Amino acid sequence: MTPIPTAILASGSGSNFVALAEDARSHPDPAWLPTLLLSDRSEAPVLERARKRGIAHRTLDPTDGTALRNLLEEAGIGMVLLAGYLRLVPDAVVSHFRGRILNIHPALLPAFGGRGMYGTRVHEAVLAAGVRVTGVTIHLVDERYDEGRILAQWPVPVLAGDDAGSVGRRVLAVEHRLYPAVADHVARALAAGRDPEPLDLPDPILPGAPLELLEAASGASHRRRPPDVPSPPDGAPPAESRDGRPNR
Numbered sequence: 001m002t003p004i005p006t007a008i009l010a011s012g013s014g015s016n017f018v019a020l021a022e023d024a025r026s027h028p029d030p031a032w033l034p035t036l037l038l039s040d041r042s043e044a045p046v047l048e049r050a051r052k053r054g055i056a057h058r059t060l061d062p063t064d065g066t067a068l069r070n071l072l073e074e075a076g077i078g079m080v081l082l083a084g085y086l087r088l089v090p091d092a093v094v095s096h097f098r099g100r101i102l103n104i105h106p107a108l109l110p111a112f113g114g115r116g117m118y119g120t121r122v123h124e125a126v127l128a129a130g131v132r133v134t135g136v137t138i139h140l141v142d143e144r145y146d147e148g149r150i151l152a153q154w155p156v157p158v159l160a161g162d163d164a165g166s167v168g169r170r171v172l173a174v175e176h177r178l179y180p181a182v183a184d185h186v187a188r189a190l191a192a193g194r195d196p197e198p199l200d201l202p203d204p205i206l207p208g209a210p211l212e213l214l215e216a217a218s219g220a221s222h223r224r225r226p227p228d229v230p231s232p233p234d235g236a237p238p239a240e241s242r243d244g245r246p247n248r
């Protein structure tokens, strides 16, 4: 297939940029390729990471929507991936690329999202709320922060003794797996002329896993599993998720 030329917008370190770019570039039949990296911060480390990989890169004026739309159009961009991009995408860009801009958020939206909720702040809010599960959300971008249609989510446990750093690292490891999968899925839908549907993922709640985590966190090895949730044999991964589909 002809890969969709794709722009990645990032404000920071760019670990998601690297995960995305390396996944697409090592794919035997890529549905998209990173052809442009744009940052609103001239000192962002992600610019150097693009340079090292030979990917065109430059800074942008985040407030000039017309200039950004023209730049993306002139570069023949067909899909836009926000990867730690901290600015609101201007309306002129959203309306031109509607359904073709994705964002990744390090929590389970609609919780812990919106203006000002980014980076460590998200994980601090998760810990302050006392929730035991956080996660990753990938969604389409509209005119508001973190509100577009959700295409994929994956949970990540919050464990006893966590701080924002430890939760953030656990979440980021999932981001690096989930975003390339969703970008590939969306690009294939766009190439086929379809609007992207949510990614069909296996049930992430593995049989027994939540209780195993609870036991590990509390040392309560005497807790019994509910009778309708079979326990896998010691050391063996569960063969199927709860809806009968194979786990990955």
Ligand code: GRF
Binding pocket: 010, 012, 013, 014, 015, 016, 017, 083, 084, 085, 104, 105, 106, 118, 119, 172, 175
């Ligand atoms: C990620 O946690 C992403 O979800 C959020 O910003 C962070 C960017 O990290 N939107 P990196 O620059 O990709 O390392």
